Amino acid sequence: MNKIPVFNPNELNQTEQKTNLLGMSKDELGEFFKNLGEKPFRATQVMKWIYQFGVTDFYQMTNLSKKLQEKLDEVACVVPPAVKFKQFSEDGTRKWVFEVAGGSLVETVLIPAEDGKQFGRKTLCISSQVGCALDCSFCSTGKQGFERDLKASEIIGQLWVANQSYMENVPVTERENRVTNVVMMGMGEPLLNYEPVVASMGLMLDDFGFGLSKRRVTLSTSGIVPKMYDLAKDIDVALAISLHAPNDELRNELVPINKKYPLKDLIAAAKAYVYDENPRHKKHVTIEYVMLKDVNDSDEHAHQLVKLLKDLPSKINLIPFNPFPHAPYQRSSNNRIHAFSNILNNAGFVCTIRQTRGDDIDAACGQLVGQVADKTRRAKQWQQKIWQGKIEQQK
Ligand code: SAH
Ligand code: SF4
Numbered sequence: 001m002n003k004i005p006v007f008n009p010n011e012l013n014q015t016e017q018k019t020n021l022l023g024m025s026k027d028e029l030g031e032f033f034k035n036l037g038e039k040p041f042r043a044t045q046v047m048k049w050i051y052q053f054g055v056t057d058f059y060q061m062t063n064l065s066k067k068l069q070e071k072l073d074e075v076a077c078v079v080p081p082a083v084k085f086k087q088f089s090e091d092g093t094r095k096w097v098f099e100v101a102g103g104s105l106v107e108t109v110l111i112p113a114e115d116g117k118q119f120g121r122k123t124l125c126i127s128s129q130v131g132c133a134l135d136c137s138f139c140s141t142g143k144q145g146f147e148r149d150l151k152a153s154e155i156i157g158q159l160w161v162a163n164q165s166y167m168e169n170v171p172v173t174e175r176e177n178r179v180t181n182v183v184m185m186g187m188g189e190p191l192l193n194y195e196p197v198v199a200s201m202g203l204m205l206d207d208f209g210f211g212l213s214k215r216r217v218t219l220s221t222s223g224i225v226p227k228m229y230d231l232a233k234d235i236d237v238a239l240a241i242s243l244h245a246p247n248d249e250l251r252n253e254l255v256p257i258n259k260k261y262p263l264k265d266l267i268a269a270a271k272a273y274v275y276d277e278n279p280r281h282k283k284h285v286t287i288e289y290v291m292l293k294d295v296n297d298s299d300e301h302a303h304q305l306v307k308l309l310k311d312l313p314s315k316i317n318l319i320p321f322n323p324f325p326h327a328p329y330q331r332s333s334n335n336r337i338h339a340f341s342n343i344l345n346n347a348g349f350v351c352t353i354r355q356t357r358g359d360d361i362d363a364a365c366g367q368l369v370g371q372v373a374d375k376t377r378r379a380k381q382w383q384q385k386i387w388q389g390k391i392e393q394q395k
Contacts (some may be wrong), residue, residue, distance in 0.1 A: 023152030080157035129188025246304035291332035302343035
C-alpha cells in the first residue's frame with residue numbers, strides 16, 4: 001500500500017538532508033538497508049533501538065558494527081518533532097506542544113487512568129494534521145482551518161516523545177514504553193491524511209515498533225466513507241465514529257462533511273467495518289456523541305439514535321462539550337447527559353460518559369490547540385504560564 005522510497009546513498013551530497021528513519025515502515029527500512037548494502041534484518045534491529053529503547057544515536061546501537069554506525073551517522077538520523085512546550089499536570093496528565101516543520105504548532109495529550117498506578121493505563125491523544133478542513137461547528141480545531149498534513153515521522157514522533165518522557169535518566173537496558181493506548185483524536189481528520197496515518201499506526205502495532213495491541217489503537221473519524229472501506233482492508237485497529245447527531249438535518253449543521261457522506265452511507269461503511277469477512281478481524285466501533293445543550297441532547301434525539309444504530313454493534317461514548325472562546329454552544333447538564341445515557345442503556349447499548357481530564361492544562365480532548373486559532377492570544381497565555389513557572393520551555 002505504501003510506496004517505498006528508493007534510497008541510494010550514492011546520490012546523497014553535502015546539501016541534501018539526512019534520511020529520517022523515524023516513521024519508516026519495516027519494509028521501507030528494509031529497503032533502506034538493502035540500498036546501503038546491508039542485510040534487511042538490520043531494519044528490525046534498528047527499529048527496536050528507536051521504538052523500544054528510545055535511542056536516536058546510532059553509536060548507542062551496540063549490536064551494529066562500528067562501520068555501520070558510522071555510515072548511518074553520515075546518511076541518516078532519527079529526529080522526532082521539536083517540543084516547543086511541555087506541561088505535566090498533577091493528576092498525571094501530560095501535554096506537549098510540538099513545533100513541526102514550517103513552524104506550525106500541534107498538541108499531544110497523555111491522559112492516565114484515574115487509579116494513578118505507575119504502570120497503569122495511559123492514553124495518548126495524537127494529532128494527524130495541523131488544523132482541519134472539515135469545520136465542524138463545535139470544534140475549535142475546525143475553526144482554525146487547515147494548514148497541512150503531518151508526516152509519518154511527526155505522527156509517530158508524538159508517541160515516541162511521550163514514551164521518551166518516562167525514560168529520562170533510565171539506563172537503556174531498563175527502558176520500557178509506558179503509553180498503553182493511542183487515540184487519533186487530536187487535531188485533524190486522520191482519514192484525510194491516510195497513508196502517513198496508516199503507516200504510523202502500523203508502527204504502533206508492529207512487534208519491533210511499539211507493539212501495542214490492535215484494540216488499544218483507535219482511529220477517530222468524522223466519516224470519510226470511502227477511506228473507511230480502505231481502512232478495513234489495510235489495517236486492523238479500533239474505529240471511533242464522530243456521529244454527534246441522529247439525523248441528517250442536524251448532522252449537516254454540526255458535521256458538514258455529512259452533506260457529502262450522509263448517515264445512510266456512513267452507517268453502511270461502519271457495518272462493513274465491523275462485519276469484515278475475515279473472522280479474525282473482529283472489529284469494534286465506538287460512536288462518539290458530543291453533548292450540546294438544547295441542540296442534540298433531547299430524549300427524542302436519544303430515541304432517534306437508538307433507531308439509527310439498531311443494527312450496528314457499537315458502544316456509545318457521550319462527550320460533554322468542551323467550551324472554547326466564542327463557541328456557539330454550551331455543555332449539556334449532567335442530569336441531561338445521564339437521562340440521555342439511560343435511554344441508550346435501556347435500549348441495550350453500552351454507553352459511557354467521557355470524563356473530562358486535564359482541565360487544568362487545557363488538555364481535554366477536543367480542546368487540542370484549539371485556542372491556537374487565536375495565535376497571538378494563545379502565545380501570550382503560554383508566555384504568562386512560562387513566567388509563572390508552570391510550563392517548561394524547551395531550548
Ligand atoms: N477529526 C476526527 C478526530 C479528531 S476530533 C474526528 O472528528 O473524529 C476528536 C473528537 O473530539 C471527535 O469526536 C470530535 O468530534 C470531538 N470534539 C471536537 N471538538 C470538541 C469539543 N469542543 N468538545 C468535545 N468534543 C469535541
Ligand atoms: Fe476536524 Fe474532527 Fe474537529 Fe470535525 S471534529 S473539525 S473533523 S478535527
